[in-house]
Amino acid sequence: MGKGTIKVKKKCCHSQPPCKSCPIVALRKLLKDQKAAEVKKAQKKTKKKDAK
DSSP states (O other): OOTTOOOOOSSOOOOSSOOTTOHHHHHHHHHHHHHHHHHHHHHHHHHHHHHO
């Protein structure tokens, strides 16, 4: 396992607050990170287009 990775459980234990290894929490974080990367890429693309 790399640095900063979390081992995701197969089933949710429904703890309150949700633990970091909960599959729902892990999926939500992954989607949030992907969306942030997509936005950053789009901003970079528009910045490059404006420079020309």
